[in-house]
Amino acid sequence: MPIARAIDENTNRLFFYLRLVPFPQTPEELQFAIAGKWEDNEQFVAEIQSIPLHHFNEMFWRVFDETEKQIDCTRCANCCKVFHAGLPEEEIQRLATLKQMKYEEFLQKNVSIEQPTGIHFLKLNPCIFLYNNLCTIYDQRPQACRDFPRPPFENVKHNIRRVLKNYTVCPIIFNTVEKCKAQLRDQYPQKPKSRF
Numbered sequence: 001m002p003i004a005r006a007i008d009e010n011t012n013r014l015f016f017y018l019r020l021v022p023f024p025q026t027p028e029e030l031q032f033a034i035a036g037k038w039e040d041n042e043q044f045v046a047e048i049q050s051i052p053l054h055h056f057n058e059m060f061w062r063v064f065d066e067t068e069k070q071i072d073c074t075r076c077a078n079c080c081k082v083f084h085a086g087l088p089e090e091e092i093q094r095l096a097t098l099k100q101m102k103y104e105e106f107l108q109k110n111v112s113i114e115q116p117t118g119i120h121f122l123k124l125n126p127c128i129f130l131y132n133n134l135c136t137i138y139d140q141r142p143q144a145c146r147d148f149p150r151p152p153f154e155n156v157k158h159n160i161r162r163v164l165k166n167y168t169v170c171p172i173i174f175n176t177v178e179k180c181k182a183q184l185r186d187q188y189p190q191k192p193k194s195r196f
């Protein structure tokens, strides 16, 4: 097949799929949806600079809370496959007990230490506690897992690049950002750029 036609067909397929999944909820759908978004995200970062701080933060959290309720994490589990959950000392002991392992053995097999911070992480991906997309220790999962993907700062406007780090991994973050873009562009239409 000629290269130009192959590119056209792939592009068509991509746009078709994008229309099909305007609200991605799985890692596979997310991979299609994030294609070509890098420049748009840069523009979004620039656009929000002129939005009043209180307005942006209030809108972000309202949209985040609403989006979190709409996503079924058991269809995704991407964070459990991609991220390494941080573990304070007492959680290592707790998880070792849950695995019926001695502390030292659990530490050696399942925990890595980031240098130079000394922070401990569950080192295996997917996580050893993930089975069939479900967390087998859900009620006793580490605090880092409970907190994700809620950004750990109220002032999201000033930390928007940190929020965007999870945009390609987490459908909740992706959809929150995309909804914020749409709402802001509705409320603050961009002036067309002059050609002169």
Ligand code: SF4
Pocket: 071, 072, 073, 074, 076, 077, 078, 079, 080, 148, 149, 169, 170, 171, 172, 173
């Ligand atoms: S928190 Fe985000 S990445 Fe993790 S399972 Fe839920 S939607 Fe997926």
Ligand code: SF4
Pocket: 079, 080, 085, 127, 128, 129, 130, 131, 134, 135, 136, 137, 138, 141, 142, 145
């Ligand atoms: S402990 Fe549970 S929630 Fe945390 S990464 Fe592992 S499977 Fe996911």
